[in-house]
Amino acid sequence: MNRLARGIATIIFLALVSGCERDAPDETGPVVRPIKMLEVSSQSGGRRFEYPGRVSPIMQTELSFEVPGRISAFPVHEGQQMSEGELIARLDDRNYQAELTASQARLNAAKADYDRFKALFDKNAASQRDLESRRRNYEVTRANHAIAEKALEDTELRAHFAGRIARKLANDFQNVQANEPIVLLQDDTVLEIKADVPERDLATEMDRADLVALTRRLSPVVSITSIPGTSFPAKLKELATAADPKTRTFEVTFSFEPNAEIRILPGMTARITVEQPSEKGGPDDGFVIPSIATVIDDEGSYFVWRVDRSSMQVESVRVNLGEIKGNQITVSGDLSDGDLIATSGVHQLREGTQVRRMP
Numbered sequence: 001m002n003r004l005a006r007g008i009a010t011i012i013f014l015a016l017v018s019g020c021e022r023d024a025p026d027e028t029g030p031v032v033r034p035i036k037m038l039e040v041s042s043q044s045g046g047r048r049f050e051y052p053g054r055v056s057p058i059m060q061t062e063l064s065f066e067v068p069g070r071i072s073a074f075p076v077h078e079g080q081q082m083s084e085g086e087l088i089a090r091l092d093d094r095n096y097q098a099e100l101t102a103s104q105a106r107l108n109a110a111k112a113d114y115d116r117f118k119a120l121f122d123k124n125a126a127s128q129r130d131l132e133s134r135r136r137n138y139e140v141t142r143a144n145h146a147i148a149e150k151a152l153e154d155t156e157l158r159a160h161f162a163g164r165i166a167r168k169l170a171n172d173f174q175n176v177q178a179n180e181p182i183v184l185l186q187d188d189t190v191l192e193i194k195a196d197v198p199e200r201d202l203a204t205e206m207d208r209a210d211l212v213a214l215t216r217r218l219s220p221v222v223s224i225t226s227i228p229g230t231s232f233p234a235k236l237k238e239l240a241t242a243a244d245p246k247t248r249t250f251e252v253t254f255s256f257e258p259n260a261e262i263r264i265l266p267g268m269t270a271r272i273t274v275e276q277p278s279e280k281g282g283p284d285d286g287f288v289i290p291s292i293a294t295v296i297d298d299e300g301s302y303f304v305w306r307v308d309r310s311s312m313q314v315e316s317v318r319v320n321l322g323e324i325k326g327n328q329i330t331v332s333g334d335l336s337d338g339d340l341i342a343t344s345g346v347h348q349l350r351e352g353t354q355v356r357r358m359p
Helices: 003-022 094-122 128-153 199-204 211-218
Strands: 033-035 037-039 047-064 069-073 087-091 156-158 163-168 181-198 221-224 231-239 249-256 269-276 287-290 302-307 314-325 328-333 340-342 355-357
Touching: 047 163, 087 181, 094 128, 181 199, 181 269, 211 231
Parallel strands: 033 355
Antiparallel strands: 037 340, 047 181, 047 269, 069 087, 087 156, 163 181, 181 249, 221 231, 221 269, 231 249, 287 328, 302 314, 302 340, 314 328
16 A cells, blocks of 8 residues: 555544544433423412513602702712611702801890890880780791701701612702702612402402402412512502503502512512412312323323422323313322422423423
């Protein structure tokens, strides 16, 4: 074999080895399938309602000065946490300080004049009319002095409650008018979501006056659209009894406390989910699950995939089919309250398949 032939053979050999290396199977470990899951419970026998909404703080207000002036100090920034009574902004108070000083002088003069006539009146050297005139002048001057004191106090804008500066509505050194918004202060430790509930849903379940009992029954849960996989228990706070004339929906307000480790901002889109449990409400009556969660085996029997919470592996559980309503079906069998079942990709699963929850 000449040199050219040997060179060609070497190139072909290296190409074959490289191709085999590329085609080698990945031995990084078993595939973990993402699936949707559902925790079954005796309350699954009822109906679930979901309503979109928007997160808002349970307490917020636009703060403003009660007097006009030029902002001389504005030390806060947007997003800053404020304590109740903490300084937010201050106006140039020199004119107000001067007015208070002048008012104090007028008050001192009016009081001295009243005291002098009171002494003369006690000696029968002044008339009742003159004394009453000095007394009224003294009281008016004292009231004006109180107004001047209040005006000086109002040159400082302080937080009305503990909260966060959501937005600055004025600029440093800006001339502002009385009652012109300066900042938006929000208390985001407790949030709320408002949802528009159709009258058909309100008429069947949410028309009860006892909001505490209704909260326990419906178990409302808030989910944030931008944070999949997280939810927060909610409380029914307000229920409007007058419908919107255009949409024929009723505004229902739910409050919830966010997790301290997850930042939820007012204005985020969310949804509120409520469960209307079955009147039977017992596991012996079966569980209502999505019909796509059921699988039929080669023997014609039906089963669902139950997820072991510790190993996150699936196992088949035989079930008996019951009533079908829409895309929901009632099943009974070896399922128990709190079992976690797969509700997607069920035909690709096998005994012992490793899974994870899909957001």
